[in-house]
Amino acid sequence: VATQEPVSRRERPAKSPLSREAIVDAAMVVLVAEGMAKVYMRRLAAELDTGPASLYVYLRNTADLNGALIDRLLAELDVAWDGVEPWRDRLHRLVDDYRAVLMRYPELAESAVVVWPDGPHYLDVVELLLQLLAAGGVADGTAGAAVDLLMQHATAQAAEWSVRDAQGVQSIGDLATTLRAADPGRHPALVRLGPEMMMSGEPQQRSRWMLEVLLRGILASPTIDG
Amino acid sequence: VATQEPVSRRERPAKSPLSREAIVDAAMVVLVAEGMAKVYMRRLAAELDTGPASLYVYLRNTADLNGALIDRLLAELDVAWDGVEPWRDRLHRLVDDYRAVLMRYPELAESAVVVWPDGPHYLDVVELLLQLLAAGGVADGTAGAAVDLLMQHATAQAAEWSVRDAQGVQSIGDLATTLRAADPGRHPALVRLGPEMMMSGEPQQRSRWMLEVLLRGILASPTIDG
DNA sequence: ACCTGAACACCGTTCAAGT
């Protein structure tokens, strides 16, 4: 942080050349400092000391930017496997890590639900997933759909977290209220189980259970074409 | 359609009183006729011959509107069960129906990924799901998480469809290209399986397989607290 | 008390014009 530059120069640094990398860098800084709500074209342009039109030389559109941002985020994941750690444990850890990263920015996770991110770090995750599933005995013809299912699940879980402290969207508390107010005539099973049952377990426990459900199902199900 | 009103009166019908129902009705008409992209506050206000501020008397915000719209859409689902049809078949049909409805408006499905819709028709779906799972022998303590998992899966699948013909977002074709261009050194499993394997099976077959994976996993997994 | 015009505070994207 300490430099010999005069303050006036540090406050408005010399304009660096534009590039896809530079834009995503700037987006990343804004994301970390102010959250996803502040990451938008006009803001990034201002940050980079240019007009919004300039960004479109390097980005197709906002979805393109989001995709690049997701991949940048996934770069911090550990995608190594020593082959000693049991495949099932490693898979749990990978999915947990992936979900944890996206949960930091649930609005970003939302865009990952819709598109198949195709950045190199996303492919790293898919690659390791394929290796782990193969180690678990999952057939080649099934592995693709299994990866789809696992990633979709993890991504959707992360996206769901944007409800938290997102103002205006109904909160978890409202859900309990809804369940408690349910009509026993129309929704008997719902009323019988009640809010406690419907939302039972710690979130972590619940997540672990869900992933285990997916894994058992994948291992137990016949080949997709069978 | 045939009325005795003069044309000039039919073209700009008498202003009916505003209400939550009336707003959602108007939104539904626009949704069906022009798609989700045209369903926004200012447009609905214009449609109802008033200013946008008036809508906020009956709607908290856009998320609230989307939630109401989803529930309106789910109203057309068949949520009856004769008790004769095997629970597993009925469950497949319910989830397929739910997904099919949301797939007609994937942008709407996107908002359902983030919020827990709490409308009566959504609760109908959850209710039937609970009954079917109970019939399948799923323990009470597990049923809540199982419903979560099933609905999240179906919703996310529907949301994913917004990639289709959404301009600017990378298409399925690009994904195949990405896979084909993958580096065999960094992503050997990905390259070995190739685009054919990664995207094998007809979409319907794939969806059926995924749901079956979920079901088998749910039935085979121990209680969530166990 | 209920409703709303008008304003506030923004957006993404394009294209003609500049260097």
Place this chain on the structure above:
DNA sequence: ACCTGAACACCGTTCAAGT
């Protein structure tokens, strides 16, 4: 050839003022 100012075509939401 590459870049961008300025404009186009919109948004959601609020609040003070009206009836």
